[in-house]
Amino acid sequence: MADEIFRDCHDTDDFVRRLAQWRPGTAVPLIQPESKEACEAVRSLTRPAVSRTVPDPAGALITAPRGSACAPLARALAAAVGGRYEEFGSPDDIARAAVRQDTRWVVPVALASELTERDVTGLHDALWEAARDGSFKGHAGLLVGGTVPDVCWQITKGLALPHRRPPQEEHVRLWPGVDGTPHRFGQGPLLLRDAATEATVRPLLTGGHTGVLSVIAHGRDDVIHLHDTVICKGPDQLPGPLDDRAHLPVCAYTGQCFRGDVEPSRVLRAETLVVDTVFVNACMTWRIADGLFPHPYLLPHAFLAGTAAAYVGVPNLVNGTAKLNDLFHHACATGLSVGEAVSLVNDHLRRERTDLPYFTVLGLPWTTPATPAPATGPADTTAPFATVREGDADADGGTLTAAARALAESRDRGTPTHLVHLSPRSAPALAGAVPARSGLADAERIRDELRALGAAMTALEAVPLLGFRYSRQGNLMVNLRERIAAVTTALRRAVSTGDPARTGRRIDGLREAVRNAEAGLAAALYERGTTGFVNFDDLWGEVLEQGPPTPAGADCRYCARPLVRTDAVHPLFAHIRRTGLVCARCCMVQDLDPASPVADIALDCAEEWRRGSSVQVTLAVRTAAATTTPVDAFVAVHTEACERNHVGYPPPRRVLLAPGGAVTEVAFDADVTDRAHMHVESLRGFAVARGTLSFGTRPVWVRPSGAERSG
Numbered sequence: 001m002a003d004e005i006f007r008d009c010h011d012t013d014d015f016v017r018r019l020a021q022w023r024p025g026t027a028v029p030l031i032q033p034e035s036k037e038a039c040e041a042v043r044s045l046t047r048p049a050v051s052r053t054v055p056d057p058a059g060a061l062i063t064a065p066r067g068s069a070c071a072p073l074a075r076a077l078a079a080a081v082g083g084r085y086e087e088f089g090s091p092d093d094i095a096r097a098a099v100r101q102d103t104r105w106v107v108p109v110a111l112a113s114e115l116t117e118r119d120v121t122g123l124h125d126a127l128w129e130a131a132r133d134g135s136f137k138g139h140a141g142l143l144v145g146g147t148v149p150d151v152c153w154q155i156t157k158g159l160a161l162p163h164r165r166p167p168q169e170e171h172v173r174l175w176p177g178v179d180g181t182p183h184r185f186g187q188g189p190l191l192l193r194d195a196a197t198e199a200t201v202r203p204l205l206t207g208g209h210t211g212v213l214s215v216i217a218h219g220r221d222d223v224i225h226l227h228d229t230v231i232c233k234g235p236d237q238l239p240g241p242l243d244d245r246a247h248l249p250v251c252a253y254t255g256q257c258f259r260g261d262v263e264p265s266r267v268l269r270a271e272t273l274v275v276d277t278v279f280v281n282a283c284m285t286w287r288i289a290d291g292l293f294p295h296p297y298l299l300p301h302a303f304l305a306g307t308a309a310a311y312v313g314v315p316n317l318v319n320g321t322a323k324l325n326d327l328f329h330h331a332c333a334t335g336l337s338v339g340e341a342v343s344l345v346n347d348h349l350r351r352e353r354t355d356l357p358y359f360t361v362l363g364l365p366w367t368t369p370a371t372p373a374p375a376t377g378p379a380d381t382t383a384p385f386a387t388v389r390e391g392d393a394d395a396d397g398g399t400l401t402a403a404a405r406a407l408a409e410s411r412d413r414g415t416p417t418h419l420v421h422l423s424p425r426s427a428p429a430l431a432g433a434v435p436a437r438s439g440l441a442d443a444e445r446i447r448d449e450l451r452a453l454g455a456a457m458t459a460l461e462a463v464p465l466l467g468f469r470y471s472r473q474g475n476l477m478v479n480l481r482e483r484i485a486a487v488t489t490a491l492r493r494a495v496s497t498g499d500p501a502r503t504g505r506r507i508d509g510l511r512e513a514v515r516n517a518e519a520g521l522a523a524a525l526y527e528r529g530t531t532g533f534v535n536f537d538d539l540w541g542e543v544l545e546q547g548p549p550t551p552a553g554a555d556c557r558y559c560a561r562p563l564v565r566t567d568a569v570h571p572l573f574a575h576i577r578r579t580g581l582v583c584a585r586c587c588m589v590q591d592l593d594p595a596s597p598v599a600d601i602a603l604d605c606a607e608e609w610r611r612g613s614s615v616q617v618t619l620a621v622r623t624a625a626a627t628t629t630p631v632d633a634f635v636a637v638h639t640e641a642c643e644r645n646h647v648g649y650p651p652p653r654r655v656l657l658a659p660g661g662a663v664t665e666v667a668f669d670a671d672v673t674d675r676a677h678m679h680v681e682s683l684r685g686f687a688v689a690r691g692t693l694s695f696g697t698r699p700v701w702v703r704p705s706g707a708e709r710s711g
Helices: 012-021 036-045 071-081 091-100 117-131 148-163 198-206 250-254 299-304 322-333 338-352 399-413 440-462 473-497 501-531 536-541 706-710
Strands: 006-008 028-030 061-065 084-088 105-111 143-145 169-175 190-192 210-216 223-225 230-232 275-281 310-313 360-362 385-389 418-422 550-555 562-569 577-583 587-592 598-604 608-610 613-623 631-639 653-657 663-672 680-689 692-703
Touching: 012 028, 012 071, 012 148, 028 148, 036 148, 061 071, 061 091, 071 084, 071 105, 071 148, 084 091, 091 105, 091 117, 105 148, 117 338, 143 148, 143 299, 148 299, 169 198, 169 322, 198 210, 210 322, 230 299, 275 299, 275 322, 299 310, 310 338, 322 338, 322 418, 322 473, 338 360, 338 418, 385 399, 399 418, 399 440, 399 473, 399 501, 440 473, 440 501, 440 692, 473 501, 501 631, 501 680, 536 577, 536 587, 536 692, 587 598, 598 631, 598 680, 598 692, 608 613, 608 663, 613 631, 613 680, 631 663, 653 663
Parallel strands: 006 028, 061 084, 061 105, 105 143, 169 190, 169 210, 210 275, 275 310, 385 418, 608 692
Antiparallel strands: 223 230, 310 360, 550 562, 562 577, 577 587, 587 692, 598 613, 613 663, 631 653, 631 680, 680 692
């Protein structure tokens, strides 16, 4: 039955002639590929009945490089599908032609030696410039091979794909590169880390038929790493002598896999995997010519030598974000073509900016990889994808923003959710998705808090560099660094898997660690200040480089004398700075960190204190105008060496400082005992806020009690 689908051709000229005459429903021209086993596998998978529908390719732009050996093939393909043929000299030529004629499908056809990865990424960029504003809504797929017959084999498989029988497994996820157990989106086998073994993968992918195979793994030009084996062209030793300049892999010389733990018999040959479409989310797995090895060893050519009608990969390093694979599977399951599915992935990355947007289709872009499944209704709020539609001016990408938005959306919906950015061309494509409920403001609050926690750690690490050291400081900072590392890893996971639970716990842990470190610092400052004579400005004065004093343009709030401003910076770390206000009478009345959320700190109390009395001291802390949320802080007041001078103060108090330039007042009662040392004292108030230190100082005079005076 399968033979009725194909028409054997004698050579490429015969193939080109029959291809130009091909129409849907007629026999697909076929040249026997190098692998007879692959050809027989494709024949056995194919039947006269159509198992899936495909979008109409009419009007497709089929292009070839000027003077290419593939030009006759490209012309014939254009004639077969009712498209048009043009030659190109650069990616911009293709983009201009596609936009000019409102093209839905763009198919460059070339030999591997005629294109570079730079050409391909340039094509992506040129088409995106047209797609971002809605003037281009098409999708690209390349036909590239080492020889013209290789390209013919790709065309044959693509045109015959609608006739393949339904696979035993529509979707297989081979994800040994994913840590932990991600939330499950979609159906089909999911093989993680040590489950991705040769004993499991071989029967699944060679003994059965898979519709869409996606991979997340460590990879490079020629190989995909699984737990105890690899996927590659195969460890075939070549007859010598061999040219070392050809950069052949080790197996070409020895017949052995470069991984010492993998016997040659256990290697999974890419061309033997019975799959329709392959999506590889691994580093450097879309090299077509100028990779680390000759083109026959490169993964795209190895896969396309077999049954795969389409191969998708990237030429660059990637982060292995599982969301992209889930998105591709979901798009295919809802009936999208491989070109539409890849445009959806790339356009999302253009705005989320968590990876490079250069996933590329090798194959006919209008082929439909999977049988459409019933779509999730748009009113179903349990749909696994929530969409964001926004212009470039509104998009604020990067891992932190993406993770914050995923956290906000998943919390709002009560279920793990992938947040997907849509462009004008991908907006109609994502069936079963619902609009995101949480707005950018929700994500901004999470993002700003995380950045504030990071800034707090930076400030806390600067404290010993300013000359202040105390017990447990090192342990607190080690714990804080570990929490930071855990959070950053969890943020990537939140973007990748859409599951906020672990990230939320890690953020809670970091928040607690920062709070403990700030509490420890406040306690150390209070203890050191109440038991001895320690001025913080004396400590940093021995470390920082001080600039020339300048008039502050204000008078001392305690004595009305003109204030002088001092600025100092660390000689090695330019971000470590202090700004002080100095009064000729009251000394350093204010000592601030310019990066602190505290903009002003003052002490309000009586100037003269009597022994045997209680004095109320109000610490007034004004936040910077730019602060938008309440600031968690530890505050305290004390006079120098007050314990030995018999004056008591409450320990540091945790408070919330009002944001936006507001003043928060905190009252303390100073217990001036009848044994208090009578002298002028420096009353100091401090605030530890977001890891920064802020000090206010004023003089007070301790006087005899009324009884002592009368006596």
